Amino acid sequence: MGDEYALTLMVLRHGTAGDSAASDGYGVLYVLTELGTGRRLMRSWVQPQLWRRVRSAVENDRALDARVRDAFLATSTGEVPMHPHRLLRHPVTTAEDRLHLAVDSLMELQDLDTSYRLAIRDDIEVALALEPIKPAVRCPTLYCGASEGRGEAAEQNSMYLPRLNTTGTLRLPGAASVRVSGLASFEHKWGSSWHRSTRSTRALDFTALRVALHLDDGYDVLGMPSACCGPATDGQLGADSRAVIVAPDGTVSTHPCTWRTETSTISLVSLRDYPTCGELSIAEADLTLTIRTVTDRQEIMVPSPGWVAWTGPARAQGTLGEHAVTGVGHLEALPSNTLTDFAHHMRRISVLVRTEAALVYPGTEDDAPGALARLTGIGEDGGPALDAGSQQRLRTVLEAPVRHLLDNAGHTWRSYALVAAMCMLNCDPEPHRTLCAVPEILHTASLIIDDIEDAAPLRRGRPAAHRRFGLPLTLNAANAAYFTFDPLLQRLPDLPDHTRLRLYQLCLSALRAGHAGQALDIAGHHDALADAVGTGDCEPLLQRVRTVHRLKSGMPLRRLVEAAAVLTGADERLVRAVGEYFEAVGTSYQISDDIADLRGVAPADRSATAPAKVPAEDLINGKITLPVAHALARLSPSDRDTLASALRTGTSPAIAQELAGRIVASGAVTACLGESRNLVERSWQPLDDLLPPTLHKALCRALGWYASQHESERAAAT
Structure with a gap:
């Protein structure tokens, strides 16, 4: 025939x-x-x-x-x-x-x-x-x-x-x-x-x-x-x-x-x-x-x-x-x-993310032994497997806290960014489908630990994972999730050794940068607060906050998108340009998160009526964010003192919301939005010059605008 x-x-x-x-x-x-x-x-x-x-x-x-x-x-x-x-x-x-x-x-x-x-x-x-x-x-x-x-x-x-x-x-x-x-x-x-x-x-x-x-x-x-x-x-x-x-x-x-x-x-x-x-x-x-x-x-x-x-x-x-x-x-x-609704479009990838994440977090009994082997490495090399009782227990203590957030998906825009970047670089992402779960699992792990460190009560409109499963088990599960990029990368098609090594290096670089940013964020910036309040010169304080945003949010996204670009066979000049743009996108989104905190983080589901996080939670905890740093340069001396005092000791929800109103009125939010937009615009031009017009190039451009504008649009709507 x-x-x-x-x-x-x-x-x-x-x-x-x-x-x-x-x-x-x-x-x-x-x-x-x-x-x-x-x-x-x-x-x-x-x-x-x-x-x-x-x-x-x-x-x-x-x-x-x-x-x-x-x-x-x-x-x-x-x-x-x-x-x-x-x-x-x-x-x-x-x-x-x-x-x-x-x-x-x-x-x-x-x-x-x-x-x-x-x-x-x-x-x-x-x-x-x-x-x-x-x-x-x-x-x-x-x-x-x-x-x-x-x-x-x-x-x-x-x-x-x-x-x-x-x-x-x-x-x-x-x-x-x-x-x-x-x-x-x-x-x-x-x-x-x-x-x-x-x-x-x-x-x-x-x-x-x-x-x-x-x-x-x-x-x-x-x-x-x-x-x-x-x-x-x-x-x-x-x-x-x-x-x-x-x-x-x-x-x-x-x-x-x-x-x-x-x-x-x-x-x-x-x-x-x-x-x-x-x-x-x-x-x-x-x-x-x-x-x-x-x-x-x-x-x-x-x-x-x-x-x-x-x-x-x-x-x-x-x-x-x-x-x-x-x-x-x-x-x-x-x-x-x-x-x-572009945000709704990006959230469609959450179904695929959960499917690929099931390789290590199945959520059912169907593939529990295989998934646990991938998650823990135990039994993968032909050595002794786990006994049935340990398998069930590990599913409870390693999987459940992570699934608590994975099953309640957020905006999932980081996974979307990775796939859209591959399409923009004229590469079919389907053979690399498992890669789309990496950003969301790593981000989920960072959120769980961030909530522990901030003593946050809510995440995505439900109790934070440590409130549900206890702090020790949740902390351990989130730390284990940081290593899941390994079994996921192993699922990719046959790759040259140097390419696979580069992917591992970039994923590890994303984790190192994120932890460095988190370390600076936890340490805080209160040693620079006194100078900012006393002199009104907030530029050193602003630079510190910008560095945290770049390390916590910009660099991890950059490295993961660069990993995707490497898979497409892009040359180093293009890998760098793509990375710089998405670093700006990730940083810009973190600025939007700072703005969102003043009102209460919006839920991914727009039909929800309650915020996904407590309004002004950062102010309640005395955290110095970018709107706060901009506001310190714009408030009167007496208002600066009031804000600084609240930041040093933390404050009540009622006072925090009143201070949030002063910050918005000072023009600090407008300054943040302008900074965010300029960051995205500057980084787009070098990439724009290197790529021909495609639909996904337009969608990646729209993603940058989404990252820098979505909170200002929400404010206008309310």
Whole structure:
């Protein structure tokens, strides 16, 4: 049996009524999948006219998070599309009386009366003759263009050729041409826009599946489950699912259908959840099919404000009436793509973080012995394993305090930063998926110990771990968690020894820097407080606090992102630039935390009504933060004395909140925000100069703005 392949070709055309054909914008995207191995080749070409319309749609999209919108527009300057899309410079030619579309020398599709001819001449070469076996079918097709808060969807015109015999030749890169044959389907949509040129903040998003199947008994099925949803919550708000069945003799029937996802996969690139197996049921036709994708790696980047979709080959088996049927075909999945809330988008990675963290913290009995071996190193080398009683006890004393926070995820933006940086450096993060758990576990360990040292009662809206499990056990569990980067790094694919050594060095450097910053933070800055109060010169005090922030938060993130950059094969200049930027991001976020403490740290879940930490907790404990240091330079001498006195001895919650109000009124918070923004902006420019425009470059830019602005936005909202 020869090799099997699946080819998906999309041609996009976007114009405006009344414009000349020359102003239309075209895009071409194809995906070739080798069914035996799952290997894919994807290419996307975009004309400048189409890219201008994409930018215009983003610019006028009020439903999109402002940071993401602004970062996209700042990154995708001019008419050059973002990678992986390539610029299609030459015009597209069409015929007036029949389908004849020629996209430069890249692609040609022609209606030859009784058949169609398709040619692709690029990294692959395709020459196919497609002969319709059944006549075209007019199909109901929904899209999201009119969703403005009511869950409505607009209808496009769609003609569907359900089954075509296909013969021709295929040439893969570096190989000779081979003869191919098979089945195909062809759909032409027109009418409404494939996206809205403007959207309000009330706009709903749209999710849809499209399952096109050729059954072995001659039936063809086009299933189109779809739904409107709230992009900020991913909640489904309404559904309209239909299916078209074309019998062997060409008879057409349309029915309601239902879809039930059985298994799915989350893309580390987009954090979207895609079905990999599901059941399509058409009750009126007594048809039930289980549909499985051929490979879990079928996500594509689309040249539109929709960013990503899922498209690729699928296989089906089930029953039609009393008869068993099988089939082959194609599955497309359009997820909710609107990033209404960038923080919500980043938190989606928490599911993947918990999955990877389960390698050492399973949270269930399923893999307890293996996980404990990875966590403790006992039994990994073939030596004596732990007895059953010790295994259970270790799960209680080493795992439970850490899971207490891991299961109550925070913003998880550090893990997101690591993955986004790899994507920005044009590296597929999927083979290195286990790495995404490292920042969150190390951060969790530092939070647990920080809460012990600060005697903090709350963390993320629930009792701090040491309040739940006791100080000695919690302290030991958190210290053990610092070593978990070792078993996680061991799970990475085969790496050269020098690369693996570099990763270990960077992780250890992150830990050393974090502990140095924590040491300075615990020691405090009260020896510099007297000079600041007496002279009003707070610069030495400010420098001390900045150093703590850089060591505690900036340097650990920098080293971990540099480890990710090393995995991508980036050169040293780029590793350094990426590291410096994310050091600034981490430091900036710590400044935001100082500001947040004045009001009470906001919960990751915005629907929560209570703060995740006690308001003004740092002031209660007499801790000198960056807003405090800035305030000392701005307050009157008497107010400086009052604040300094409270800092030396600690104070009550009521007095601490009153002092927090004075600090905000002094302009100290404004000064902190300005310092934070400038830090991120300065570090971005060298990195910007080294990298081409990509979506993840824009998202990393938005992450810097999030780190430096999110607390000021929260203050404005309240």
